[in-house]
Every structure is written in structure tokens, then in C-alpha cells.
Amino acid sequence: MSENSTEPLMENPAAEKSGRAESIVLVNTGDGKGKSSAAFGVMIRGIARGWDVAVVQFVKSGNWNVGEEKIGRQLGVDWFNEGEGFTWNSEDLEHDKAVARKGWAQAQSLIEANEHQLIVLDELTYLINWGWIDPEPVYEAIRNRPPKVNIVVTGRDAPQELIDVADTVSEVRKVKHAFDEGILAKKGIDY
Amino acid sequence: MSENSTEPLMENPAAEKSGRAESIVLVNTGDGKGKSSAAFGVMIRGIARGWDVAVVQFVKSGNWNVGEEKIGRQLGVDWFNEGEGFTWNSEDLEHDKAVARKGWAQAQSLIEANEHQLIVLDELTYLINWGWIDPEPVYEAIRNRPPKVNIVVTGRDAPQELIDVADTVSEVRKVKHAFDEGILAKKGIDY
Numbered sequence: 222m223s224e225n226s227t228e229p230l231m232e233n234p235a236a237e238k239s240g241r242a243e244s245i246v247l248v249n250t251g252d253g254k255g256k257s258s259a260a261f262g263v264m265i266r267g268i269a270r271g272w273d274v275a276v277v278q279f280v281k282s283g284n285w286n287v288g289e290e291k292i293g294r295q296l297g298v299d300w301f302n303e304g305e306g307f308t309w310n311s312e313d314l315e316h317d318k319a320v321a322r323k324g325w326a327q328a329q330s331l332i333e334a335n336e337h338q339l340i341v342l343d344e345l346t347y348l349i350n351w352g353w354i355d356p357e358p359v360y361e362a363i364r365n366r367p368p369k370v371n372i373v374v375t376g377r378d379a380p381q382e383l384i385d386v387a388d389t390v391s392e393v394r395k396v397k398h399a400f401d402e403g404i405l406a407k408k409g410i411d412y
Numbered sequence: 413m414s415e416n417s418t419e420p421l422m423e424n425p426a427a428e429k430s431g432r433a434e435s436i437v438l439v440n441t442g443d444g445k446g447k448s449s450a451a452f453g454v455m456i457r458g459i460a461r462g463w464d465v466a467v468v469q470f471v472k473s474g475n476w477n478v479g480e481e482k483i484g485r486q487l488g489v490d491w492f493n494e495g496e497g498f499t500w501n502s503e504d505l506e507h508d509k510a511v512a513r514k515g516w517a518q519a520q521s522l523i524e525a526n527e528h529q530l531i532v533l534d535e536l537t538y539l540i541n542w543g544w545i546d547p548e549p550v551y552e553a554i555r556n557r558p559p560k561v562n563i564v565v566t567g568r569d570a571p572q573e574l575i576d577v578a579d580t581v582s583e584v585r586k587v588k589h590a591f592d593e594g595i596l597a598k599k600g601i602d603y
Contacts (some may be wrong), residue, residue: 245443245590253582255440255450258457262449262480263458263601269479270600286578288460289453296483339600371601388590391444396581399436409461409530410454410562411438 244338245388250346250379253393254411260341260373261289267371268296272338277328279321280304280344288409299329299337304344313363321353323377329358335367346376360386434559435529436579441537441570445602451532451564452480459487459560463529468519470512471495471535479600490528492518495535508541512544520549526558537567537574551577 232285247263249256267274276298278290294300303324331340349356362371363386374383384390438454440447458465467489469481485491494515516539523530540547554563554577565574575581 222592245428248587249446250587251585253491253584254438255446255579255582255584256454257444258451258453258582259449261453261456262446262451265483266479266602267600269482272600274522288457291460292456292487333444344600352519354441362490373492387588389445390587391583392587393446394442394583394585396439396441396583397575397578398581399579409463411457 224385244366244371246363246371246386247373248379248387248390248395249373249375250377250390251392251394252377253392253395254398256375256377257289257343259391259393260343260375261293263295263373264289264293264339264341266296268298269340270338270356271334273299273329274339274341275299275301275337276341276343277301277324277331277345278304278343279324279348299331301331303327318353319369321348321351323349325354325359329362332362332366332370332372335370338369339371339373342372342374344376345374346379348377349383350378356380356382359383435557437554437562437577438564439570439574439578440564440566440584441568441581442583442585443568444586445589447568447582448480448534450582450584451517451534451566452484454548454564455480455484455489455530455532456487458530459489461529464490464527465530466490466492466528467520467532467579468492468518468522468536469516469534470496470515470539487574492522494518509544512539512542514534516545517549518587520553523557523561523563526561529560530562530564533562533566535567536565537570540571540574541567541569547571547573548576550574563603 249259264274264276276293278301290300290313303320328342328345331337345359348354349359360382366372374387379390438448453469457464457590465488468483469492481491494511517535518530521534536550539545540550551573557563565578570581
């Protein structure tokens, strides 16, 4: 990890800064489009810095031909599809809960392993909000992570306890969505 | 461009969709972190689809060692730093306005050229909001773009006219920011 930069961010050029974090926790939540996209933008920045990056996707099916996975793997990201087994329609709830628990166990191992400087936990909030995993170990694992492991969590309705352990939280609010006007999801833009 | 997909989006699995757009316009606005990151996430998806992608950055300085540019160029993106000349402190306002006008002219040429299926106009809203470029030609160029040119615009305070020409608009709202607690921008995460 580089430690030699003090350039200000464009969005806050005059900010006075008094501390330096060894790592940070970002949460992208809200009902708008762009939560996961922003996480993959951060993934790109981490790769550019020479970091070891891991992505855990908790919900999206491995059958969807998702562009960020293809490019991420191509760029050396360790990619884990933990949502492959979801049935999505609650026909087999116990199965889905087991998939969720296995997914979180994978993420927890990754955090504790201290082998990546950036770990993206994509759509983790759903597992918490649906009651499929015990939330306390999630907050504990993030709070007690190795000092140089940066974490990005995405998903709607981030619980307050998750916001509490985060350094930066953005809520992506839907102002207008193409769906509302009857336009289909566009490959290359939406997935 | 692929035309053969009807898979639903994860976030809206049950949505009824009645139309298919040839291209869409996304706007990421608001005061929170993640507007540009999300645009670069979309860039990755476009690249994965085999699209020709262009990025125009209107504000950030070319001197900042920005990770998304390095990886974007590596992946074949046509990258234009139109903000290199900004002085940032209004010591030479006419110079900055000229840089802005030149930057927009570049973007307009790219749109009209119809050579890219995705064009990211990063931080374009500032040029409009600061009165440095004439806004009407911007809305015109986006509205009258070639049918298969998708456009993503980022920046705070998107004007209503820009929202009107967009298909999907997300507002990234700051819930909590590391700056507020005195933590420095982290290389690899913020820039």
C-alpha cells in the first residue's frame, strides 16, 4: 500500500485533514442504480495501485454474464460467486439460507486471511436484511479486520450498525430510472 | 451491440418491461462519493461487451495519478483529459473558460462521430453550473446523439434540463464521509 500521497480529492480540494487511515470501509446503499458499479470503479483503482483485490458476490447468479467479473478476473481479481445457488423465489428457503451462510463464511475467511488490500462484498446487505445470516459477526469481522484490509459493502437498506462501522457511506437515490419509462435493461450498461 | 438479452436486472427481477432502448443516457449526480466510480464501473461493463468506449474528463488534472485512467487505457479506452489546463483558483478565469469550451468541443465531436458505443462525460456538470460553457448545445448533442451511442454524465447538481434528457438518474447522497472524521483520502480508494 502506498503511503506517500497527500494530494487532495477533487471534490474537497480545500479540506483540512488531520489523520491518515490505514484502511477504510465504504458502504454504498440506497434504492438507486450505481451501488455495485461504484464498487467496481473502486476495484479498478485498487488494481491500478497494485493491490491484491477480492470480490465476493452474494446474490447475483453465476449464470448472468456479468461484465465486471470477466474484466476483474482478467485483471487478476480473486472472484467469488457465492450467490450461484440462490433460488430467488423462496421455494427452498433453508437451501438459500445455507448458501448465504456459506457465502459469508467465505468472506470472513478472506478478511481474516489478510491477503488482500481490498475486498468488495457485493450485495451483502440483503443477507442481513432477509435474516439469512447472523449480523453481529459481520460487524465484528469488519471492525476487527487486519489494519490494511479496505472493505467495500454494497446493497440496499444498510443497517445502522453497518453504517456505524463504516468510514464513508453513500446513499444512491433513484431520481429517474429507465424502467419507469418502459425501457429494457441494456446489456453493457446494467449488467 | 448485443440485442439478444432479456434477462432481468437483479434489483428489479419482477419488472415488466415493454420497450427496448437503442441506447441510454445515465446521469450520476449528488454530493456523495461514487458518482465517477459508478461511471467507471459502467465503463468496465461496456468494455466487457466489446464496445468501443471513450472517456472525457473535464476537471481532474492529468497530474493526478488516477487509477481508472491507467486501467482504462490498458483495456483500450480512448481517454481524453480535458481538464489538464484548469487553474482551479480563478486566477485566470478566461483561460479556464477556454479550456472548458475546448473540452466540450472534443466531447461533442466524439458524440457526433458515432465511433463509440459508450461515452463517459466525467464531471461535465461543473462546466455547465459554473457558466463556462453554453448548456443548450450540451442537451441538444445528447438528445440528438447517434442512436447507438450510450452516454454517462457525472457531477454534482445536475441541471433539470440534463435530467430531462436522461433515461436514468441517480443521486449519490453523502450519509457519512471519512473526511468528516479527519481521515485522509486513501490512494486506491478515492483516486
